[in-house]
Amino acid sequence: MGRLLKIYMPFASNELKRQLAYRGAFYLFIITSLFSSFISYYLWMAVYGSSGQGVLGGLTQNEMVVYIFMVYVTSSIVTVSLSTWVSDDVVQGTVAMNLIKPIDYRLSLIAKALGRVSFQFLAPAVFVWIGLEIYKVTVLDMAPVSVMGVVLYLFSSGMSFLLFVLFDFCFGMIAFFTTYIFGLRMVKEALLGFLTGQLIPISFFPEAVQRVFGFLPFSSMIYTPVMIYLGKYTGRTLAFMLLRQGIWVLALYGLGSLIWKMVTKRLVVLGG
Amino acid sequence: MIEVKNISKDFVSPKKYPGLKGAVKGLFSNEKVVKTAVDDISFSIRKGEIVGYIGSNGAGKSTTIKMMTGILTPTKGTCRVAGINPNQNRKENAKNIGVVFGQRTQLWWDLPLGESFTILKEIYDVPAEDFSARMDFLNDVLELQDFIDRPVRTLSLGQRMRADLGAALLHNPKVLYLDEPTIGLDLVVKDNIRRAIKQINEKYQTTVILTTHDIGDIEELCSRIIIIDEGKLIYDGSLANLKDTYGNKRKISMEIRQPWKLKELHLEETFGVGEDGCSTEFIEETNSFCVTFDKHRIQVPQVLSAVMEVTEVKDVQIQETELAQIVKEIYNHGTAEGR
Incomplete structure (x- = not known):
């Protein structure tokens, strides 16, 4: 384990350093992504205001505020476009350079993703989070999150991260067959917006749809940790949710290994 | 050191038709075109040899190298490098080999060169004392110290190629594959690279396989050459013999x-x-x-x-x-x- 860390940590720290080198682009990204959180904030406030009901889809107006911004924090911790790296590697043929080293391609990508996520978490997700807690207590008059809540949330987010990168690795494998996956990535992002609960909490959907979503791995990526943070899951439900995340991590890990084996059999390296 | 036995590689691609009409037709057709890039090649290479692997563009040189490094799976045949099948044991094999693809870099584009070397040290698990000894040696022959602090993206082609060669040698590989290591370099840098390859071969008994279009590389470095054309092996023997027969x-x-x-x-x-x-x-x-x-x-x-x-x-x-x-x-x- 220690040896594994020693080999793959450089990939993480390397990505962190790279992000620091190109921070201009990254701050621009932060502003635009926070912007969309505020849009969804005003939208939901209007929805609650006009509905005349205190609780929609199981969430009060104040919980909705927490939901919106915790989705932002969670997606900073969880989402990394690993498939973009895979498709770049395929298009530019650099995947060959990864294969001549005694390393596992997937693990190196996950380590790199960890580096990216640490940066996203430090700047600015953690500040948004702290700001949200302060706002919650002072303005919304809600109780601050418990230590146990934070621990459970971080644990579940960690699982979500693994789930997401393992899924995106499988998705990125498509690039080996089609070379370009830009269009597919757009489709994937649009679908994930719904399926992960990023746009609309899954509890807003009809019962039958919720059941289907529950069966898919995507709701475990963002919806689950945010609901845990909100304290919506307790006792056996909580254990079940965490277990479901764990099972999906294992399943996607297995699937990824299988696809990778297939891919390396028919790999074609582009360009020279 | 290297055993290549009846190795072949076919590339299958969908058949393309010319023109717009053809592009539409291509959407519905399921015809495949098989191109044999490497066709039944066998050779064996002893430890410490420097072998020139030459052939015209598209002859299948790089494809053979990629099969020997474990990147590509051969369609038929087997190869063994230092007793390991590179295709089944890619990671094990990767520890034994160093590779320089002249047209690509294995270094981290955004990092200072020195950091790339530190990362490679971890990846290949090079002990600290070996690392410093080898860095000294590489500094000596490749003169890396002038640009060790600069990000790789700012290096000139010649510097980058020296850095890449250094990176491929850091873990003292048993076999070194060089795919056009002198492409696009000026005469002085070419000379440096050749001298470095020679010194490394002498000092560590590294087996070197070199593909190149530069006849100078072959004349200065290789005692033996293998020529392939359209995927077939057409000559395997000493340089002197080739000159004797044809010159x-x-x-x-x-x-x-x-x-x-x-x-x-x-x-x-x-x-x-x-x-x-x-x-x-x-x-x-x-x-x-x-x-x-x-x-x-x-x-x-x-x-x-x-x-x-x-x-x-x-x-x-x-x-x-x-x-x-x-x-x-x-x-x-x-x-x-x-x-």
Whole structure:
């Protein structure tokens, strides 16, 4: 384990350093992504205001505020476009350079993703989070999150991260067959917006749809940790949710290994 | 060290039709085109050898290298590098090999060069004392210290190539694959790279496989060459042997005083050889008379004295057939029998 860390940590720290080198682009990204959180904030406030009901889809107006911004924090911790790296590697043929080293391609990508996520978490997700807690207590008059809540949330987010990168690795494998996956990535992002609960909490959907979503791995990526943070899951439900995340991590890990084996059999390296 | 047995690689791609109509047709057709990039090649290479692996563009050189490094799976046949099948044990094999693809870099584009080396040290698990000793050696032969602090993206091509070579050697690999290591480099850097390869080969007994289009690389480095063409092996043997078999032609150019007297000269008859044994050519602008002949059948002095009998000679130049010429001829013919 220690040896594994020693080999793959450089990939993480390397990505962190790279992000620091190109921070201009990254701050621009932060502003635009926070912007969309505020849009969804005003939208939901209007929805609650006009509905005349205190609780929609199981969430009060104040919980909705927490939901919106915790989705932002969670997606900073969880989402990394690993498939973009895979498709770049395929298009530019650099995947060959990864294969001549005694390393596992997937693990190196996950380590790199960890580096990216640490940066996203430090700047600015953690500040948004702290700001949200302060706002919650002072303005919304809600109780601050418990230590146990934070621990459970971080644990579940960690699982979500693994789930997401393992899924995106499988998705990125498509690039080996089609070379370009830009269009597919757009489709994937649009679908994930719904399926992960990023746009609309899954509890807003009809019962039958919720059941289907529950069966898919995507709701475990963002919806689950945010609901845990909100304290919506307790006792056996909580254990079940965490277990479901764990099972999906294992399943996607297995699937990824299988696809990778297939891919390396028919790999074609582009360009020279 | 390396055993390649009857290795073949086919690439299958969907059939493409020309034009817009063809593009639409391609959407619905399921026809496949099979291209054999490497066709039943076998050879074995001993420890410490430097082998030049040459062939025209698209002959299948890089494909063979990629199979030996474990990147590509052969369609047929097997290969073993240091006793390991690179395809089944890619990671194990990767510890034994170093690779430089001249057109690519394995370094981290955004990081200072020194950091790339530190990362490689971890990846290959190089002990600290070995690392510093090897860095000293690499600094010596490749002069890396001038740009060790600079991000890789700011390096010039020559510096980058030296850095890449250094990176491939950091873990002291048993086998070093160099795919066009001197492509696009100036003469001085080329010389440095060649010297470095030689020193490394001597010091560590590293087996080197080199693909190149630069004849200079081959003449300076390789004792043995393998030539492939259209995926087939057409020559495997020593450089001297190749020159012997194909470089039997010699050319003498003489600047002469009385060109009109050449009519009296009938070299083929004088030596009793046919067209292929001896041919002549006169270039009027420079007044030079060129004789190309088989060096095994006719000696240089014989030619000279025959010419001097009829005309006065001002200047003489004697040329061996160059390796470049030989290789060009082999590429054109596509076959070579000498083994």
